[in-house]
Amino acid sequence: MNQPILYFMTKIIDPYGSELVEDYAKVIKEFGLDSFSVKKFPKPNKLMRRGVVFAGRDLEIVSKCIKEKKPFYVLSGIMPTNDKIHFGTKMVVENIRYFQEQGAETYILIADLEAAAARGVSLEEGRKRAMDFHIPAYLALGLDPKKTIFYFQSDNKAVMHMAYEFSKKITLNEFRAIYGVADPGRIMSAVTQVGDVLFPQLKERMPGIIPVGIDQDPHIRLARDVVKRSKDKKFFPVSSLYHKYTPSLDGRVKMSKSRPESCIELPEDPKQVCKKIMRAKTGGRDTTEEQRKKGGQPEKCMIFEFYKQHLIEDDKELQNIYDRCKKGELLCGEDKQLCCKKMTAFLKDFEEKVKQNKKKVDKLHFIQFK
Amino acid sequence: MNQPILYFMTKIIDPYGSELVEDYAKVIKEFGLDSFSVKKFPKPNKLMRRGVVFAGRDLEIVSKCIKEKKPFYVLSGIMPTNDKIHFGTKMVVENIRYFQEQGAETYILIADLEAAAARGVSLEEGRKRAMDFHIPAYLALGLDPKKTIFYFQSDNKAVMHMAYEFSKKITLNEFRAIYGVADPGRIMSAVTQVGDVLFPQLKERMPGIIPVGIDQDPHIRLARDVVKRSKDKKFFPVSSLYHKYTPSLDGRVKMSKSRPESCIELPEDPKQVCKKIMRAKTGGRDTTEEQRKKGGQPEKCMIFEFYKQHLIEDDKELQNIYDRCKKGELLCGEDKQLCCKKMTAFLKDFEEKVKQNKKKVDKLHFIQFK
Numbered sequence: 001m002n003q004p005i006l007y008f009m010t011k012i013i014d015p016y017g018s019e020l021v022e023d024y025a026k027v028i029k030e031f032g033l034d035s036f037s038v039k040k041f042p043k044p045n046k047l048m049r050r051g052v053v054f055a056g057r058d059l060e061i062v063s064k065c066i067k068e069k070k071p072f073y074v075l076s077g078i079m080p081t082n083d084k085i086h087f088g089t090k091m092v093v094e095n096i097r098y099f100q101e102q103g104a105e106t107y108i109l110i111a112d113l114e115a116a117a118a119r120g121v122s123l124e125e126g127r128k129r130a131m132d133f134h135i136p137a138y139l140a141l142g143l144d145p146k147k148t149i150f151y152f153q154s155d156n157k158a159v160m161h162m163a164y165e166f167s168k169k170i171t172l173n174e175f176r177a178i179y180g181v182a183d184p185g186r187i188m189s190a191v192t193q194v195g196d197v198l199f200p201q202l203k204e205r206m207p208g209i210i211p212v213g214i215d216q217d218p219h220i221r222l223a224r225d226v227v228k229r230s231k232d233k234k235f236f237p238v239s240s241l242y243h244k245y246t247p248s249l250d251g252r253v254k255m256s257k258s259r260p261e262s263c264i265e266l267p268e269d270p271k272q273v274c275k276k277i278m279r280a281k282t283g284g285r286d287t288t289e290e291q292r293k294k295g296g297q298p299e300k301c302m303i304f305e306f307y308k309q310h311l312i313e314d315d316k317e318l319q320n321i322y323d324r325c326k327k328g329e330l331l332c333g334e335d336k337q338l339c340c341k342k343m344t345a346f347l348k349d350f351e352e353k354v355k356q357n358k359k360k361v362d363k364l365h366f367i368q369f370k
Numbered sequence: 371m372n373q374p375i376l377y378f379m380t381k382i383i384d385p386y387g388s389e390l391v392e393d394y395a396k397v398i399k400e401f402g403l404d405s406f407s408v409k410k411f412p413k414p415n416k417l418m419r420r421g422v423v424f425a426g427r428d429l430e431i432v433s434k435c436i437k438e439k440k441p442f443y444v445l446s447g448i449m450p451t452n453d454k455i456h457f458g459t460k461m462v463v464e465n466i467r468y469f470q471e472q473g474a475e476t477y478i479l480i481a482d483l484e485a486a487a488a489r490g491v492s493l494e495e496g497r498k499r500a501m502d503f504h505i506p507a508y509l510a511l512g513l514d515p516k517k518t519i520f521y522f523q524s525d526n527k528a529v530m531h532m533a534y535e536f537s538k539k540i541t542l543n544e545f546r547a548i549y550g551v552a553d554p555g556r557i558m559s560a561v562t563q564v565g566d567v568l569f570p571q572l573k574e575r576m577p578g579i580i581p582v583g584i585d586q587d588p589h590i591r592l593a594r595d596v597v598k599r600s601k602d603k604k605f606f607p608v609s610s611l612y613h614k615y616t617p618s619l620d621g622r623v624k625m626s627k628s629r630p631e632s633c634i635e636l637p638e639d640p641k642q643v644c645k646k647i648m649r650a651k652t653g654g655r656d657t658t659e660e661q662r663k664k665g666g667q668p669e670k671c672m673i674f675e676f677y678k679q680h681l682i683e684d685d686k687e688l689q690n691i692y693d694r695c696k697k698g699e700l701l702c703g704e705d706k707q708l709c710c711k712k713m714t715a716f717l718k719d720f721e722e723k724v725k726q727n728k729k730k731v732d733k734l735h736f737i738q739f740k
Contacts, residue, residue: 117535160530165487167558172542175554184545184557188537191554 024054024214024244031217033242034059042066045098047091047243049315050308057220058239062209066102073200073208074099075107077153077193078138080129081119084265085137087246087255087310088213093141095211095241104209106148108138109196113153114189123154131361133354137266140353145360151367153192158202158369162195163188166226174225178218194223201235211241246309251281251302267351270344277303277340283325284332296325296332303332303339311342394424394584394614401587403612404429412436415468417461417613419685420678427590428609432579436472443570443578444469445477447523447563448508450499451489454635455507457616457625457680458583463511465581465611474579476518478508479566483523484559493524501731503724507636510723515730521737523562528572528739532565533558536596544595548588564593571605581611616679621651621672637724640717644710647673653695654702666695666702673702673709681712 028035033055038044040063047053065072074096100106112126121129130152139145153159167187176182179190197210197219210220220240227235245254248262255263264273283297283304298304304325312318324330398405403425408414410433417423435442444466470476482496491499500522509515523529537557546552549560567580567589580590590610597605615624618632625633634643653667653674668674674695682688691708694700 113531113534116531117538123531154527154531157524157527157530160527160534161483161486161493161524164483164530164558164562168487168555170554172553183542184540184561185538187554187557188534188561191558192534 027214028055033057045094046313047094052309053241053243056239056241058237061207062239065207069103071206072104073107073206074104075197075200075208075210077109077111077196078130078134079111079115080126080134081115081121083129083133086265090141090310091243092211093138093143097142099209100144100147105200107200108148108150110152127152132358135361136354136357139357140350145364149365149367155369159192159195159199162198163192166191166194169226169229178221190219190222193219194226197223197238198235205234205236207236207239209239209241213245214242247302247305249276249280249302267347270347273343273347274340277336277343282332288331291331292328295328298322298325303335306339311346397584398425403427415464416683417464422679423465423611423613426609426611428607431577432609435577439473441576442474443477443576444474445567445570445578445580447479447481447566448500448504449481449485450496450504451485451491453499453503456635460511460680461613462581463508463513467512469579470514470517475570477570478518478520480522497522502728505731506724506727509727510720515734519735519737525739529562529565529569532568533562536561536564539596539599548591560589560592563589564596567593567608568605575604575606577606577609579609579611583615584612617672617675619646619650619672637717637721640714643713643717647706647710647713652702658701661701662698665698668692668695673705676709681716
C-alpha cells in the first residue's frame with residue numbers, strides 16, 4: 001500500500017510453469033504463508049496460472065466465498081505522490097480485477113494523508129493527482145468503474161478513529177517484531193493502514209482479500225494481529241494474495257525508479273522504453289552460433305519475464321515463444337524487437353485509456369462521508 | 371490533558387505567600403521553565419497571587435498579548451471518562467477563566483477519541499458524558515458559555531490530519547527523551563494532542579497558552595518541538611502555565627482517586643467529604659495546650675492548603691485564618707468544622723450550577739465541521 005518494508009532480492013525468476021524458486025519457497029516457509037494453489041480459484045488470471053502469484057494468507061476462506069457466492073471484499077490503496085505508476089501496481093490491479101470479476105466488493109482508497117505526511121504532497125495536490133491520473137490509470141488497467149468504490153483517506157473519519165483505537169492494541173515490541181523497525185511516522189502509517197484494510201467491515205463483518213507485493217506482508221500481519229486481539233470479534237481477519245516482483249531490466253533487483261535505466265514506468269515514452277528493452281538482460285548465449293545450437297534460456301531472460309507478467313495474455317503464445325527460444329529458433333535481437341512492439345502497443349493503449357477514463361472520474365462511486 | 375506522565379511528590383506544600391519549595395524550584399531549573407511572575411499579569415487570580423501557579427513556558431509572550439490587547443488563545447481538553455472531575459481540573463478551569471477574562475479566544479476540546487481508545491468509553495457514551503456533566507461542570511466553575519468554543523476530537527478531521535503529519539516529524543528517540551517511554555498508543559495520543567493544541571492556529575497564527583498541571587509538560591514540549599521543526603512557520607510555539615498539585619488529604623502525595631480516603635471528587639456527597647476532612651492531616655500540635663502555646667503550622671496543613679487553592683477567594687480572609695492558626699487561636703477541630711462548612715457550600719453550589727448549565731449545552735458554540 002505504501003512504503004515497502006522488507007526487501008527480497010529477486011535474482012532468479014522462476015520460468016513459466018515451473019515450481020517456485022528457492023527464495024520464494026523460503027519466504028513462504030519463514031513467514032508461514034499459504035502457497036497459492038491455482039486449482040482452488042476458478043478462471044485464474046495469467047499471474048495466477050503462471051506462478052507470479054505465489055502465496056497468500058487464509059486463501060481457502062476467499063476460495064470458499066467465491067465458490068459459495070458469499071460476500072467478501074477486495075481492497076487496495078493508491079499513493080498519489082507523482083504521475084507515474086510502476087508495473088508492480090499493474091499486477092495488483094490485475095488481481096483486484098480478478099476478485100472483482102469473482103464477485104468481491106471492490107474498494108480503492110486514496111492514501112492522501114500518507115502522501116501528505118510522508119512525501120509533502122498537499123491534500124489538494126494529492127486529490128488532483130488521484131483524479132487526473134491514478135484513478136483513470138486503475139480503470140485503464142481494467143477495474144470496472146461501476147463496481148468500484150473509492151474514498152479519500154483524509155475524508156474518512158472512521159478510518160482515523162480505528163487508527164487511534166488500534167494504536168492502543170499493540171506494543172512497541174510487537175510492532176518492531178513485525179516491521180523490524182519502529183518510529184512514530186511508521187506507526188501512524190501502519191495503524192491507519194490497518195484502519196483502511198478493515199474499513200469495509202464496519203458495514204458488515206466479512207472476509208476480505210488484499211492483493212499486494214510480498215513486501216507488504218507486515219501490514220497484513222499487523223491487521224490480522226489487531227483483529228485477533230479485539231475481543232468484540234467485530235472484524236474478520238483479512239486474507240492476502242502475494243505476487244512476485246517485476247525484476248529490473250538488468251535482472252539484478254526488483255524494478256525500481258531509483259535505477260531508471262533498468263526501470264519502465266507507466267506512462268513512459270515508448271521510444272525511450274524500447275531503448276531500455278534493447279539493453280535488457282536476456283538468456284542469450286555468447287554467440288549466435290552457440291544460441292542456435294544450445295538454444296536460449298528464457299528462465300534467465302527479462303524480456304520473457306515481461307511477456308509472462310505483463311505483455312502476453314495468451315498462454316499458447318507464451319509457450320510458443322518459450323519453445324522457440326529453447327530450440328534456438330528465436331534469437332534475442334528479434335525477441336527484443338517483438339517485445340518493443342508489444343510494449344509500445346501496451347503503452348499507447350494505456351495512455352489512450354487513461355485519457356478516456358479521466359472523463360469518467362466525476363461519475364465514479366466515491367463514498368460520501370458525513 | 372490526559373494521562374499524567376511525570377510524577378512529582380508534593381510532600382511539602384509551600385505556605386501562603388512564601389517562596390517556592392525546593393521541589394518546585396528544582397522542576398523549574400531541570401525543565402528550563404519560566405518562573406511565574408505575578409507582576410506581569412494584570413488582575414491575577416488567587417492561584418497566581420498565592421504561588422499555586424508557579425511556572426510556565428514563554429509567559430512573557432502571553433503577558434504582552436494581554437497588555438497590548440493582541441489576539442491569543444487559551445485551550446484545554448476534557449477526558450469524558452466518568453462523571454467526576456478532580457480538584458486539579460478545577461484549577462485548570464480557574465486559569466482558563468482568567469485568560470478568557472483577559473481576552474483570550476477560548477477552546478475546550480472533548481478528547482472522546484482518547485477516552486474511547488484508552489478507556490473503552492464509546493464515542494457515543496463519551497459525547498453523552500461530556501454534554502451531561504463535563505461541559506456543564508466547566509461552566510459551573512466559571513467559564514463564560516458565550517465566549518467558549520467547543521469541539522469533539524472525533525469530529526475534527528483537521529486535528530487528525532495534523533496528528534498524521536506530526537508523527538513524521540519526530541523520531542522514537544526524541545519521543546522517548548520527552549516522555550521517558552514510547553509505545554504506539556502513547557505516540558498516537560501525544561501527536562493528536564499536539565494537533566489539538568495547535569488547532570486554533572489553523573485559522574490564524576497566534577500565541578496560545580495551555581494551563582495544565584506540571585505533569586503535562588511533556589505534551590507542551592512535544593508541541594513546541596514540532597512547531598520548531600516545521601519549516602513553514604505556520605504555527606506559533608505555544609506557551610504554558612503550570613500549577614502545583616492539590617495534595618491528598620493525608621498530605622502524602624498528589625490527590626488521586628486511586629486513594630479514595632484521601633481524595634475529594636466533584637461532585638461528591640458533602641457528608642462523606644466532611645468525614646474525610648475530619649481525618650485530614652493538619653499542622654496541629656500533639657496537645658491542645660501545646661498548640662495554644664506554640665501555635666499551629668498552616669504550612670503543613672491540608673485544610674489550609676484547600677482554603678488556599680480552592681475554598682477561600684478573599685486574601686484577607688485567608689491571611690486571617692493563617693494568623694489565627696499561627697497564634698494558637700484557631701484549633702484544628704474548629705478549623706475542620708469551618709472547612710467542612712465551606713466545602714459543603716461549595717459542593718452544593720457546584721451541583722446546582724451543573725444542573726443549571728446542563729440546560730444550556732444545546733446553545734453552546736460547538737464548531738461545526740464539514
